[in-house]
Amino acid sequence: MKKLLIANRGEIAVRIIRSARDMGIGTVAVVSEPDASSLAARTADEYVVVGPAPAPASYLNQGAIIAAAMDTGCDAVHPGYGFLSENTSFARKVADAGLIWVGPNADAIEMMGNKSLARASAEKAGVPVLRGSDGPLDPEADALAIAAGIGYPLVVKASAGGGGRGIRFVSNPDELLETIEMARGEAASVFGDATVYLERFVEHARHVEVQILGDGTNFIHLGDRDCSMQRRSQKVLEEAPAPDLPESVRETIRQSSVELARQCGYQGAGTVEFLYDPQNHEAAFIEMNTRIQVEHPITEQITGVDLVREQLLIAGTGSMSLKQEDITFTGHAIECRINAEDPGNNFFPSPGRLDVIEWPTGDGIRVDTGVDAGSVVSPFYDSMLAKLIVHAADRDSAIAATVEALDHVRIEGVKTTVPVHKMLLARPEFAAVTHHSKFIETAPDLLEAK
Structure with a gap:
């Protein structure tokens, strides 16, 4: 792999560019017209405008994206997450154009994209199901x-x-x-x-998931994450490893996820998601996501593994650099998804110009973002500004360090969800791990953050 086109935008595009550059791989960002001055466009070696602001005319324009890859001499395409990342048609078109697809093949995407077929595959692999x-x-x-x-x-x-x-x-x-x-x-x-x-239906279920990697021959897991703090089924903050999980359950979901990857002949990074019933101490399969996840940094922080680098290695060479015995886990990590939304107005999107933006720094603090001062938050796309990731020796320390880091976030020009993250992290239910995937909806005072 010599030159990579990133078929995405925002923080994940910047994140992919960083790993590719470290590996000596050239990068090309595709952008919509208003994103031509974005951080991703300025960070990549080159950028190509593929259409106007609406996503169907730009970031979902398969023909324009493939043409951009061919015209700039790219030999590979990384789809990131969202947009076309799990689109079987696009994956096949990329391969048919003679380009490397950074991800599992279209057949695996198609099989796991159909939830009923994925459930049947999970059962066959011994993954617990509801x-x-x-x-x-x-x-x-x-x-x-x-x-x-x-x-x-x-x-x-x-x-x-x-x-x-x-x-x-x-x-x-x-x-x-x-x-x-x-x-x-x-x-x-x-x-x-x-x-x-x-x-x-499992009432008061927690959402836990397992990160896997495969190269078609070797398959490993990189531990688990908890993504239970959600609003309207969208994740708000995540942590790794999943807290207060019986070791027997943890071992079952990790090993059965690896077996599911093996059964699929999986190539690339993937996530196997589960519902965990804390009352009965049982976990059951939800779905498999055949791409890099938004929350992948917390796994990177506790393992020291660059997951995007492994994606690029697998796609470019056919093999990954890791074996299961190479994976160790250190400490605890928390990720807050900071969105340009107004918590005082039912989380209505808050587009606009970022007049001031300052992020915390220090040991254990990482910020993945696709914006900087002067960036314009568009109403056309997802409202996430950045992910604040904090790594510490244990969960209590990670919670305290995350709260402190949030105190040092300064954003002017748009409303953000920072106040909500502070409230969530301060809740006794979060500390005691008694929250669940519907917790925010059942605690209306959480939505009164200003």
Whole structure:
């Protein structure tokens, strides 16, 4: 691999450029017209404007992105996360153009992108799963009888869903059939696939996940993370390793995730996500994400492994530099996703110019960002400004250090979620690890941060 095109924007584009540069790989950033002066454009060796602001005309414009790679002499494409990172059509087009795709092949993306097929693959690999329908729900099947066997409450899930989308809750049989029809219609409209399946609902569940790497022959895990602090199914802050997890559960999810990767012949970085039921001390498979995760830095901080570097090695050479025995874990890390949103106005996006931006510094503090002073936060894209990552000797120290680091964040020009992070970290439920993925919605005072 000599020259890499980054088919993304913002902090992940800057993050990929950093690792590529350390490896002596040239970089090309694709940007929309308003992003032509962005930090990613200024950090890359070259940049190419691929279209106007709306994502479908730029960051989702597959033809323009591949043409940019070819025109600039790139031999590889890294999709980052979001946008086209799990798009099987794009992955195939990149390969068909003779370019290296930095990620698993399109077949693996397709298999794991279909949640019901991914669930079946997980079962085959010995990954624990929740009670649910046996594959996609047949429109002609007796859904009431299937649901009765699963038990209520349950959820109707879109097979093509992901990222918290395409999920509908059902509390009793009277709601089931209407909810299934609504879910099918929504899935067809949003994902282009009306297939749904049923799965048991776990109340007050925690969201835990395992980072894996594979090169098609060797497969390893790099520990686990907890992403339970969420708002409307979107992660707010994450930590690694997952706290207060029985060692038997931790070992099960780590080893079964590796086995799932082995069964898929997986190549690249991936994340296997689980719901953990703290009442019954059981974990069950949710989905597998076939890309780098937003929260990958906390795994990097506790392992010392550059995951993007490993992605590039696997894609470029066909093998990774690590074995399972090379992976050790040190301390505890927390990541806060700092968004340009107004917590006092129901988290409404807060676009605008960043007049002042200052980040904390010091031992154990890392900031991954795609903006600097003078950057303009666009209403067209995700509102995340940066990720503040703090690494310390243990969880209590990491919490205290993160709060202190947040006190030294200074951003003027837009509203941010920094006050919310401070409130979350100060909650006794977080300290005691009694929070869950619906905690923020069930603690309305958290949403009163100004």
